[in-house]
Amino acid sequence: xxxxxxxxxxxxxxxxxxxxxxxxxxxxxxxxxxxxxxxxxxxxxxxxxxxxxxxxxxxxxxxxxxxxxxxxxxxxxxxxxxxxxxxxxxxxxxxxxxxxxxxxxxxxxxxxxxxxxxxxxxxxxxxxxxxxxxxxxxxxxxxxxxxxxxxxxxxxxxxxxxxxxxxxxxxxxxxxxxxxxxxxxxxxxxxxxxxxxxxxxxxxxxxxxxxxxxxxxxxxxxxxxxxxxxxxxxxxxxxxxxxxxxxxxxxxxxxxxxxxxxxxxxxxxxxxxxxxxxxxxxxxxxxxxxxxxxxxxxxxxxxxxxxxxxxxxxxxxxxxxxxxxxxxxxxxxxxxxxxxxxxxxxxxxxxxxxxxxxxxxxxxxxxxxxxxxxxxxxxxxxxxxxxxxxxxxxxxxxxxxxxxxxxxxxxxxxxxxxxxxxxxxxxxxxxxxxxxxxxxxxxxxxxxxxxxxxxxxxxxxxxxxxxxxxxxxxxxxxxxxxxxxxxxxxxxxxxxxxxxxxxxxxxxxx
Amino acid sequence: xxxxxxxxxxxxxxxxxxxxxxxxxxxxxxxxxxxxxxxxxxxxxxxxxxxxxxxxxxxxxxxxxxxxxxxxxxxxxxxxxxxxxxxxxxxxxxxxxxxxxxxxxxxxxxxxxxxxxxxxxxxxxxxxxxxxxxxxxxxxxxxxxxxxxxxxxxxxxxxxxxxxxxxxxxxxxxxxxxxxxxxxxxxxxxxxxxxxxxxxxxxxxxxxxxxxxxxxxxxxxxxxxxxxxxxxxxxxxxxxxxxxxxxxxxxxxxxxxxxxxxxxxxxxxxxxxxxxxxxxxxxxxxxxxxxxxxxxxxxxxxxxxxxxxxxxxxxxxxxxxxxxxxxxxxxxxxxxxxxxxxxxxxxxxxxxxxxxxxxxxxxxxxxxxxxxxxxxxxxxxxxxxxxxxxxxxxxxxxxxxxxxxxxxxx
Numbered sequence: 070x071x072x073x074x075x076x077x078x079x080x081x082x083x084x085x086x087x088x089x090x091x092x093x094x095x096x097x098x099x100x101x102x103x104x105x106x107x108x109x110x111x112x113x114x115x116x117x118x119x120x121x122x123x124x125x126x127x128x129x130x131x132x133x134x135x136x137x138x139x140x141x142x143x144x145x146x147x148x149x150x151x152x153x154x155x156x157x158x159x160x161x162x163x164x165x166x167x168x169x170x171x172x173x174x175x176x177x178x179x180x181x182x183x184x185x186x187x188x189x190x191x192x193x194x195x196x197x198x199x200x201x202x203x204x205x206x207x208x209x210x211x212x213x214x215x216x217x218x219x220x221x222x223x224x225x226x227x228x229x230x231x232x233x234x235x236x237x238x239x240x241x242x243x244x245x246x247x248x249x250x251x252x253x254x255x256x257x258x259x260x261x262x263x264x265x266x267x268x269x270x271x272x273x274x275x276x277x278x279x280x281x282x283x284x285x286x287x288x289x290x291x292x293x294x295x296x297x298x299x300x301x302x303x304x305x306x307x308x309x310x311x312x313x314x315x316x317x318x319x320x321x322x323x324x325x326x327x328x329x330x331x332x333x334x335x336x337x338x339x340x341x342x343x344x345x346x347x348x349x350x351x352x353x354x355x356x357x358x359x360x361x362x363x364x365x366x367x368x369x370x371x372x373x374x375x376x377x378x379x380x381x382x383x384x385x386x387x388x389x390x391x392x393x394x395x396x397x398x399x400x401x402x403x404x405x406x407x408x409x410x411x412x413x414x415x416x417x418x419x420x421x422x423x424x425x426x427x428x429x430x431x432x433x434x435x436x437x438x439x440x441x442x443x444x445x446x447x448x449x450x451x452x453x454x455x456x457x458x459x460x461x462x463x464x465x466x467x468x469x470x471x472x473x474x475x476x477x478x479x480x481x482x483x484x485x486x487x488x489x490x491x492x493x494x495x496x497x498x499x500x501x502x503x504x505x506x507x508x509x510x511x512x513x514x515x516x517x518x519x520x521x522x523x524x525x526x527x528x529x530x531x532x533x534x535x536x537x538x539x540x541x542x543x544x545x546x547x548x549x550x551x552x553x554x555x556x557x558x559x560x561x562x563x564x565x566x567x568x569x570x571x572x573x574x575x576x577x578x579x
Numbered sequence: 580x581x582x583x584x585x586x587x588x589x590x591x592x593x594x595x596x597x598x599x600x601x602x603x604x605x606x607x608x609x610x611x612x613x614x615x616x617x618x619x620x621x622x623x624x625x626x627x628x629x630x631x632x633x634x635x636x637x638x639x640x641x642x643x644x645x646x647x648x649x650x651x652x653x654x655x656x657x658x659x660x661x662x663x664x665x666x667x668x669x670x671x672x673x674x675x676x677x678x679x680x681x682x683x684x685x686x687x688x689x690x691x692x693x694x695x696x697x698x699x700x701x702x703x704x705x706x707x708x709x710x711x712x713x714x715x716x717x718x719x720x721x722x723x724x725x726x727x728x729x730x731x732x733x734x735x736x737x738x739x740x741x742x743x744x745x746x747x748x749x750x751x752x753x754x755x756x757x758x759x760x761x762x763x764x765x766x767x768x769x770x771x772x773x774x775x776x777x778x779x780x781x782x783x784x785x786x787x788x789x790x791x792x793x794x795x796x797x798x799x800x801x802x803x804x805x806x807x808x809x810x811x812x813x814x815x816x817x818x819x820x821x822x823x824x825x826x827x828x829x830x831x832x833x834x835x836x837x838x839x840x841x842x843x844x845x846x847x848x849x850x851x852x853x854x855x856x857x858x859x860x861x862x863x864x865x866x867x868x869x870x871x872x873x874x875x876x877x878x879x880x881x882x883x884x885x886x887x888x889x890x891x892x893x894x895x896x897x898x899x900x901x902x903x904x905x906x907x908x909x910x911x912x913x914x915x916x917x918x919x920x921x922x923x924x925x926x927x928x929x930x931x932x933x934x935x936x937x938x939x940x941x942x943x944x945x946x947x948x949x950x951x952x953x954x955x956x957x958x959x960x961x962x963x964x965x966x967x968x969x970x971x972x973x974x975x976x977x978x979x980x981x982x983x984x985x986x987x988x989x
Binding site: 380382401402403405406407412414416419420421422423424425426430434435437438442443446447448450 | 795796808810813815817
């Protein structure tokens, strides 16, 4: 196939149906040379489906793809590669226990000689590409040793090595830290001088920073197309969700909590990590009733271990944890749940819900033994169903019926199921870990409002997040965790992105 | 697709699958030089021709269903019990030892007592694997298979030694078997002239019990949660390890009861080869029946028919019984593959649309608003690409590797 540059790429009337869904509805999209097109929309709007069609992973039911004015048919991703289209998926497609060179070689058919693999040629190509696009990578590093940001770079290098001149990036920043995100955006800006980029995201500040033009998808249709610079983030958010989005903010002015005793009080907590390392090294934190404390930090600094230890899922070496005066350090998960701890775990699909269980079963997962849902060991199916109907209404859980398997819902709706279960239990304290990770604006808005409402009701909330904006919007106080220690606690209104970013990197300004 | 369309679709898939399996079977029969039509007639109709045939199917279905029920409990709770064979043997030993030792007890006491003893024997053997898994993380497939070997040797040892019928020593024939059970331990035969015994009530009763246990009690709820997603169950305060052990105890108990019922109802003494592979066929019955009592009962009847048919073809159609086992295997593979089509909404939708295209009644396009309710289509490889291996592999890659970086960073 030719190595001519892609001067224009056009999608005309692309339509794709899935059972019960019209995923793409006559979508037209055209991208010119050296431009960055942002494709934004809520989860399930059809962004990823559209790009998978462009990559030859799906075949469109209707519509055409044109490159430089000529129609092309992609039967498989290889066809798309041959035309110079490359995609970096949201979840990295790297073999963890292979080196960078080996990973890149996987896709480079030209280096697959009859009885050997021409790794030297691959290495040369990697270094070439890395230098040209300023993407430093170590070709001999094992992938699992690399940080998420570095893996992202490897993905980019890999795609470019395969000769991509048209890049599709599916939510490239979803796993990155704020610093890594900034770096990536700078990098992509430079790359756009030589390449065309389609950038899928629902983070509007990144869209604003990077893209020239923006297309907004809603429920399978393009609802808006225009130059990014002419529209503000909030305009775009409104177009994306179909209504005005105003993320709520906490108002902590004039509240004096100095007299309150801690509702959730953590003292000198020491916890070991999976590899026997010290994951938490003497963490102390006090949460007053009706207070949201944001725990900021780059993931892997002990957040996971803290959440697990607080919920009885990880043994505590030393230290104490009290909820409302009751000692819970080292107790079983069941007892801690009984004392009134709520928990929104990090991995909603495997820790938050049982995916094959119905929505109504998941809503009573924690309390099935309570007399409300069972009598003498027998389930009260009617009560369980009625509970689900009520919560579905109250938490706006969109599901065909409460009998549907929870795992088949979209991420936002799964999170609402978890939220509904945890909040309906009337917890005294709540640990929320990355509660809005990967969700769209509408769902984020809903979850933030719910958390603030619980705050008003006097629940002590520990919000663990990497999204600084989320932390600053919601927290009365922000604690920064670094290498298993709380570096500093600052009042929410004094926190800035810059100061938190520095603290997260371990820099304490004296 | 509407409900009746779905039913028609699923029915036709099953029919095609069975036809495919019988096609494979026909080739096998042709290869051994048997009369294909006659062989099939014998397998499928001969057992149903008279009362003896029908009751013999049920006699085989009783232990199969009991074992399958136990296996369903274990599988639903997330533990793969491959050890029903060994658990059944231990059940037989415990049950017969009890029946022989307490021969003087009246029937209403002795029968339940020796069945309970059988349950305890099986539960003990299953519980070992459960505790090993819960406490030490020993893979249950490994431990149950190994426990099968131990049980088989232990069984043979007892039958040839301590529990051997003294008569055998006197007469010198040395057949490895126990003495005949006292009459007070026998399960009643229900129809004169047949071997149909009261174990059938036990099997049906326990099927109902299992349904209620798994789907109507808190214990069952927790066991299923632990089996479906152990992590989420643990996060919700379920003591997953404890329920693992309970599930294995129950699973073993069911295999033990199966053995007990078999020995008290059919053979009336413990003999060698009594388990007859029921412990393994029971696994197939359980999976075939969808790990649900309502599926297990008919599935056990179907396999009872096949087992009996296999015996009969050997006698009547000159086809070695082993060949019928090949047919069984083909049927299982075909049905398991057919499942893939039955439960796949993408294929269903495709067929429905092709169907309406051929017959001119257009299917209304789905409303775009239904997106929310459904999984992100990008998460599932599109089966429409099944004819394109590269695309499918790429799509599967996308699904399977999705989690890798995240897991590695933990």
